Amino acid sequence: MSDNHGSSPHLKALTQEEMLVLAKQDLKTGVGRSVKHESAAKQVSGEAIYVDDRLEFPNQLHVYARLSDCAHARITKIDVGPCYDFPGVAIAITAADVPGQLDIGAVLPGDPLLADGKVEFYGQPILAVAASDHETARKAAMAAIIEYEALDAVLSVEEALKQELYVSEPHSHQRGDSQTALANARHTISGSVHIGGQEHFYLETQVSSVIPTEDGGMIVYTSTQNPTEVQKLVAEVLGVAFNKIQIDMRRMGGGFGGKETQAAGPACMAAVVARLTGRPTKMRLPRMEDMLMTGKRHPFFNQYQVGFDDNGRITGCEMKLAGNCGYSPDLSNSIIDRAMFHADNGYYLGDASITGYRCKTNTASNTAYRGFGGPQGMIMPEIIMDEIARHLGKDPLEVRKHNLYNGMHGINGFGQPLTPEDAGRDTTHYYQPVEDNLLPEMIAELEASSDYHKRRAEIRAYNSSSPILKKGLSLTPVKFGISFTATFLNQAGALIHIYTDGSIHLNHGGTEMGQGLNTKVAQIVAEEFQVDIDNIQISATDTDKVPNTSPTAASSGTDLNGKAAQNAAIIIKQRLVDFAVRHFNVSPEDVSFANNYVLIRDQIMAFADFIQLAYFNQISLSSTGFYRTPKIYYDRDNARGRPFYYFAYGVSCSEVVIDTLTGEYKILRADILHDVGASLNPAIDIGQVEGAFAQGVGWLTSEELVWNDKGRLMTSGPASYKIPAIADMPVDFRVKLVENRKNTEDTVFHSKAVGEPPFMLGISVFCAIKDAIASLAGYQISPQLDAPATPERVLWAVEALKTKSDTKTGAIL
Template sequence: MSDHKKKASYEEMLELTKQDLNTGVGRSVKHESAAKQVSGEAIYVDDRLEFPNQLHIYARMSEKAHARITRIDTSPCYEFPGVAIAITAEDIPGIKDIGALKPGDPLLVEDRVEYYGQPLLAVAANDHETARKAAMAAIVEYEELEPVLSVEQALRNNHFVSDPHTHQRGDSAAALASAQHRISGSVHIGGQEHFYLETQISSVVPTEDGGMIVYSSTQNPTEVQKLVAEVLDIPFNKVQIDMRRMGGGFGGKETQAAGPACIAAVVAKLTGRPAKMRLPRMEDMMMTGKRHPFFNQYDVGFDDNGMITGCEMKLAGNCGNSPDLSDSIVDRAMFHSDNSYYLGDATITGYRCKTNTASNTAYRGFGGPQGLIMPEIILDEIARTLGKDPLEVRKLNLYGDEGRDTTHYYQKVEDNVLPEMLADLEQSSDYHQRRREIKAYNASSPFLKKGLALTPVKFGISFTATFLNQAGALIHIYTDGSIHLNHGGTEMGQGLNTKVAQIVAEEFQVDFNSIQITATNTEKVPNTSPTAASSGADLNGKAAQNAARTIKQRLVEFAARHFNVTEEDVEFHNNHVLIRDQLMPFADFIQLAYFNQISLSSTGFYRTPKIFYDREKARGRPFYYFAYGAACSEVVIDTLTGEYKILRVDILHDVGASLNPAIDIGQVEGAFVQGAGWLTTEELVWNDQGRLMTSGPAGYKIPAITDMPIDFRVRLVENRKNREDTVFHSKAVGEPPFMLGISIFCAIKDAIASIGDYRSSPALDAPATPERVLWAVQDMQQRQTQHNPAPAAEITT
């Protein structure tokens, strides 16, 4: 009798069916590249071996924010030995504009400069330093034009990249007019540099048929494929994009990775030589866009209890010089301007302001944070006005039962777990005891003041551009039982490949180590959506699951025929296949299927159901579901210097049924710290000529280990599956916890408010740098002096 027909004992089979894989879904499997990354063995684009005759490219940037180009002369570039070519816009074979959705992003400037740092020409040489020197030798002459450098200036001039858009529910003007109390104000919300460890880079190799193989650090391989083909004027099928991993992306490589890839492709086309373009850090920061800074205005009515009855907000995003993804980004800011709260009769208007700065782009949260922070600022102000605890006012305004369960864009909040999450965190963080202790501490501490804030997050999951909510995958099973997995998502350190491999392992009930994950490649899975909007695991995991289940169904049907059993008699368990009373190792069963001519390969596809948005009516269901979270943060500030320290953070976050708890907790921790950095240390500064002055780590401060909370506690919500049919009922985790960092901003304001006995809310723009904190402290102290003037005799003295 052959091995595959040997029978296991009933007890062995029973024991096997009770055993679970320790590498499947729900397990804390180690990141598939972790060992390679910490040892330096992980290969990034710049680590690839140099090709023979490879060229290195440097782009000359504009030194004006707004100007006409009157002359470009590249002839001096060729005086440097080793220079192969210097290109301008005239040398591009195909299209010259690589705008993501609308025109506005010329690959190289043709005649008009739109921002300081815009690429004008590119030089390719045998080494990077020669290319840089040669590019700087080119002669460029300008006729300067008046730039628009601020959102306020753009608003005054109606200087937009696209038309404003409005969400409206009820009659906000009437609600405001009849409100018992009313407050209004404005706040500047700063942008944020992506500061990925691997800067923008692409390496391009010409192929024998006039095509290109492109190794690109991109979140959007299909977009790079499309644009490279278009600038070269060749069919898409002649361009292959290969992307194994990125050294960080955070949204900055969703659209803006295309520029270096296209320039390198043009050079490779014109010279017939491999070409690589890697942006040095300063050039990367000056040339590429950031998180959109916003200027937000609000007018809010509320009752004696602090419940909002009417609200109007104007959200003005600084889009930079071109549309890029700004329509969707400002839309998402509008969608999230309620955060977790019912705003009563509400009118929310989003403005897409055009300025002469680098075109701002996607960043973790995709505009959501810039809108979501607004109700937290507003509710703090309401609490100070009424002399209430801000948490009490927050809980009062949460989405609730019928009548208070619909957003201002008319999507129902159907699975609101926030009331119980806030109650849980309120108790586990000892919120009320600590607030009493902090008040006592502040009363006795003249210079150091502590602050505490507990804030929630409700974040919608799906691309707001509905057509992007689709994904593909490819699975091969080889005759030794090993599995090849490829999908359309991109790995940027977030653990996407690990999660998708776990999903496939779970479906086939095999060890994670038997699955080989290969580089994202447009020749394997075509027409991919970008890995963004927290959708990587949702979309690609479902597509991989679909492919796995297709193959698995073929195998079940084969086993039923071959062994003359029912399909219900065929089960996959712990690297084995149980066929009624026979037990076979998975590899043996696969080989048997191969000999019986069963296809062991399949593509998979998934599209997100239920979502739609009618822009004309400004209503719909743009999100498949909401992810929730809450953070309680405590800080201490020095009122003499404005410096501060995060003392303790308690986080409770909802990821549904976690695919990988360790990776999810890591994502929550990292997102929180990055969100705190956005609102505290990461300040972008431009001079009056439009030049970015914080163009490197010497002037731009991302959070370091000393900026981490001294006491950091993170928990995932347990026993709460996603009610929607996501992959194993999990929830997205990439973006939602970023906004937990808002609790730090609110805690800093709470500490400043203590100077005025919590009777007024401090005026504080973001980021809350020590300078801004000090100014807010001084403003609060001045208000106190005016409110409680010293006796006349003391003033005289």
Template sequence: MSKSHEHAMTHEEMVTIAKQDLKTGVGKSVKHDSAAKQVTGEAVYIDDRLEFPNQLHVYARLSTQAHANITKIDLSPCYEFEGVAIAIQAKDVPGELDIGAILPGDPLLADGKVEYYGQPVIAVAANDLETARKAAHAAIIEYEELPAILDVKEALEKEHFVTESHTQQRGDSKAALAKAKHVISGDLEIGGQEHFYLETQISSVMPTEDGGMIVYTSTQNPTEVQKLVAEVIGVPMHKVVIDMRRMGGGFGGKETQAASPACMAAVIAHLTGRPTKMRLLRNEDMQQTGKRHPFYNQYTVGFDNNGVIQGADITVAGNCGYSPDLSSSIVDRAMFHSDNAYYLGDATVVGHRCKTNTASNTAYRGFGGPQGMMTIEHIMDEIARYLKKDPLEVRKANYYGEEGRNVTHYYQTVEDNFLPEITEQLERSSDYHARRKEIAEFNKQSPILKKGLAITPVKFGISFTATFLN
């Protein structure tokens, strides 16, 4: 269409274009591709697949100690159960034992030592899951208990980390805090969160000729499962085929931790030549797999009479569990989100990756971002209480703004900043100020039930520090 024609577009032409848009789905609700199958129950998940003839079922016996040396493993009692095909421990894995996602530290089966309550120690495969479970619990496993660190504060105090700490700094925060009119300090404990996906961790595998493997798996990272399955059975990646149709939920919980059942089933299929399936029982899935990272965050901020921050020292400490997993990137993201939408003045942000004797915490929606943003939002409320101001007034005063107040503590310039306009629209459309007054009156009259109202910005980081991932 020429520019002259574009300016002279008739009403009829615009109606015709609108009708075409409706045909393409623009401006109307479109069904999800799998919706019909999911609501009718026709959608096939891993546990819905028809079982292979001669298929084995795997059960892993989990550690009953948080931290201990394994002094004895006797698998002979497992074979007293009819239908048991094989029982394995760490030394029976034919290829690589470690299935760590980026850094090592995650043995498929505990190798001489357990580092958290619920760590897989042995695996038993039988004709049915119940027989495998009974046989696994008949094995003799003895431990020599070791001191365990279960609390993130203790890990922080002892500098017990899975990877080294990082610092992001702009200016001299100590000097800024010393000069600030007001200074407040505090800390914040942020709990973890169970993924509670509808479909527990599960994989079903079929050995192929030339030592290969077809793997039907519920994973958010098929390529990584392919790589790790190949490594544990000691074959090149091209001999492993991953079939990943759909997941019954993941939320990050199946990014790295789907590898364990896939690799366990593959090792047993490789050793026995039989198709093999591993489906975690719900309670054992929750024991064995990591959660959203709990954090312990500390802060000291200096600000003026208007609540504008002059300087900030923020420390974020993620409870990573026993291994690195994706914790370095998650704590990095918490650090990058420690400003949320606010200019922090001269700022120092330190991130610690604390090692505890718990299941290795892993990816979860937000990937550390929420744990970083919660602290600065808590700080905004604390400043407002301290100065007896409306929290929104304090937030707006600290928004990133014009030049001089538009560079983050990790030296990224904030461009295309529409925060003030969006906030103003929301204040108007929500009738914020009138509703705040009504709530204040209600709260004066109501000694038990209290109401609240807030407008809170959220920064959504869309990139990774490992550039190739972008």
């Protein structure tokens, strides 16, 4: 290859016409394209490798944990002697055998790896046995002798509130004088509702495989959303420096928040065994043990009082949101905070007071789940809007429009120009301006495309002539804040190498759990270098490559890691442009990248050839990238700030039919319009919207968690815990992304997060079920219905409504 500035055997002349044609062509696998998931073929063929698929090592041990069968008790005796009667048992460990720190609490202490003198929930690990195979370990663990002294257990949120048992103190958001606003309100209503929790039910249960290294460290293959936290906690339980621990995470078989903190336990137990025995060790939780040991979505008990005018516009509001945190803090502070942040959804609540209670109970410590507390807060204003509508005899959609935040183009909820009465209705109860509100426009679009008013009239006619089957319809919005509310987590790193054949190695701090993160980040890098995505190889998330990563959560995976990868690509790209300018004696404007080529003035070179030329001229082809989210801050003491970089919006309209004799129901149709900014990958984004809607529907309808009076989870497997199946999906399912709406903030290619926001679209189904029940009372009485709205609860609500008196006629309904 020549070093002369103006010539190279790899360069060829290109006419102006050819250059123009090439420049106008879009990269087929860059951003904005529906590129298939990078592991799709492997996953559908069974070739994708998960932690439990890895080849076992010689002498590998398998760990099984013995769990508490008391909700709250002192441990008076532990005898592991009988465990060693089973051939193949290598070791049985208790809290006393942990060489380093025992507590593995995520943020605050309170989560011992193994119970230390006391158990605080039914299913808490007390001891662990390692043997040559899993079944032997199980049998040996069950042979251990454990004796208890029972203590009083608190198993409900109401009891915790009564006793003022909290994992941390209550906290409030306050705007204006809510008490005075309520006292002066034209109308007031009040009520309470139980919002159930939710099991993550990832297909791959918690699992880690650990290999001791020669320098006293560990290589940990683990299914986790948070490799850096697992690295930290494994190091701490072993009493070694973080740099001794390497975490390797290629993919998860689902996470949904359940592997943000809960993956640490099995990883740490396996690591302790590996340290004490010097042997490779794996711990994979069976489904029942996984469900007993790990936390869920927080169940909530919510209370409210609302004042409003004759139009249904809210003038004052007080809410009390009480989350069941379980026995320890885990991530509950941030989760209850997010519930409080989202207690407005898309509505201005007038003078408002929102208080969050972090209740301590003797159940497994509840944890992150898709939406991270947002859904449990966001459902409240939707329930309230329906209550107001029935109190006033109005269409619920009309009431919703009266209460929306001002639209971004100077319109109100009805799409009309703002009036003096609308002044100030653009700031949340935590004082963040809502500057990019698309909801008035999106609601108007879905209202028209779904034929809302025509169907509302048809449903009323149907219900008047159908004594047993009743239909319901509801259109609900979503406004969801994007960013970690723990501000320091809004950062990410990435690493890019370009090899001399032009192929690109990409590594970033995010984790792939099926959501398509790796595909999107690869598309971003492909777009920057203008090469095909097939030219990019993404390796497993690895703490040796990108350190100090934030968890893949809060819908920020692509926002953070995509920007970090883009930053690394831009650094390398600028080096290449600078090199080309010097080497070919051209200006920077003469150098561009397009469709796997580098264009240099009126000549063209294949990307791979150009990279080789840069290498021979000693140009660095590797770079790290870093990104931190700008603009966000939050003063928790004063409950003011901008905790979210931006908001993502959605609207869903659902129609259901219920059987008033059995409580059974069916979703007949769902229309969804969702905002993802400038979509990086429309196919993946639509898939995320569809999946999130299904999971949200499951949370509010079929997924019921039941504990007995001893604190044992009775719904600990698929036979008793019902996630949605294909037959539970809408008969007619229509999903559309908002078009031509770039994110107004400087996110990666002006896209928006799509992981969590569409989960709350499922609220429309819950409201539609209540609408169908309310038809029994001429839509004048709102049914009392807790979530999940199982057929049993629907039937109870139907029967309760039938026995209520119509205050206007005195008739029994």
